[in-house]
Amino acid sequence: MPQPATPSHRPGGTVAPPLRRLLEFTEPSSDDVCLDVARGPGPLPRALRPWVRHVAAVDAPPPLIRERNGRMPTVAFGAGPARVHGGSDPVRAAPRPRARGRGGPDGPASPIRAVRPVPYDGDGARRHDPDTPTVRADATALPYRTGAFTLVTVRSSLLRLGDPRRVLPELLRVCRPGGRLVVAELVRPAAAGRDRDRLERLRDPDHPGTPSVAELTELIASAGGGIRRLDVFTVERPVEPWLAECRDPRAAERIRDALVEEVGGGPRTGARPRLIGGELWFTQNWAHIAAEPVQGRVPAPVQGTSTAAPVK
Template sequence: MTASTDHNEQVVDQFTQQAEGYARLTRSMAADRPNGLVALMAPAADDIVLDVACGAGSLTFQISPFVKHVTGVDLTPAMIEQAKAEQIEKGVRNVAWKVSNVCPLSFDDAAFSLVACRAAFHHFDRAREVFSEMTRVCRPGGRIAIIDVSPAPDKSAAFDAIERMRDPSHVHAHTTDELRALATGLPVKEVVVQQIVTPNVPLDAVLATSYPVEHSIDDIRQLFKEDAESGRDRLGMNALLADGKLYVSYPMSTLVWSKQ
């Protein structure tokens, strides 16, 4: 098997285990998340949207009220099952789902007017190729968006290390400049770059969706506790200990390009 095949199997294994808990966590976070993110992508009523590595459909559902149709594609069948269950619960009619690899994407050239990916690029072992595929399936004049964790450059190695301990399918959390560089040489023009922080996420909620292989949950929690107590933010997540509970904050970047 190729390295990518091995990695895809690892992703499916992790997210099959994570699916139910991950869906709960992302629904909870979506309820607290304003629609400013959606506004950055400038959705239009006639947009045909592709949500790449859609997971349980958090972004799919968030953008669906503003566009004509959204297709969510994900490698993990269990994630798509979570998305379908929420679709039935919400009664959303303008979304569809596909279990498929994202590299390559199994769609025609210029099939979509908006192609987005949230909280997944750090799992891609061929990130540049995924972005190239997103560009291919986007129509000229359309938009391509990436939203993902993006640590400070000096915290990148430690951020990746602790995330790989927690989730072995983690590959690399790109810095903002690394995300921008994915577009080099492709027919796109950068139109939005925004950096924010998703603050004070309960660490226990994150660990409830974690299935480490070589480390225990207690070991990982201890590393965050030590980082919080040190006040040095060595892990790049501003770990905070308050009233006996641990919280982490995720640095995020949103980038939007227009297809030329």
């Protein structure tokens, strides 16, 4: 049985195992100029900052939800305990290479072992990193020139930023030829149905649905991205911190009841719950995809987009 992947505790915060795995997959370099596009603040820009030349962050809520509610609620992936398993998806997980370049402040080591701590408030909410420039912008019209960044990242946000058929071409547009776009998303196992989305939508009515790995890679390829590497794996996490982010206590109770019923032999939910040390846990499936702009297929800048570079 896989052993628990214990989070790294450092003064000021915790780096969760899934984030460490993503950092190693991303291969940050001391020459990289990075852009992270997300829905609300997240831990990735701060985690990347020691390993790259420059990091900029875009907070890009979808226009429709922004107009309806006045603000965009953030669904955080907590820093609580997690068990990281090797990929069980039919797509083989790619080996995770070491970080490129000379490494971070601790010398030539992989960021999975030496990354700076990611700060979390006591309730698990993510805090803004004051050292990372953040702008608010439409993900389909980023205020940067074509090819401005060597590394563009989007974590757990792609399908929440608007129509991915419009968002992905824009992410690839600002990515330099020879650079890379790294997408990290929850995915649906190939053999699973869509029952899992029912629980996600109970927890978050704005949940856009969970794509399969094939659907996600096809979206990226159709937008002009050449898929270069793929890492598919599962994460087990406690149910209660996840349900604490649910806006409706009655919906949280319905989800909890469904998971407990499944553990007792009831209908499957797609979350594969089980009891670990008397605590209810469930499983998520993640995919990390690294792509690069395909020459001749990246669209021109969106009208009205600034031509200024992010750094000199």
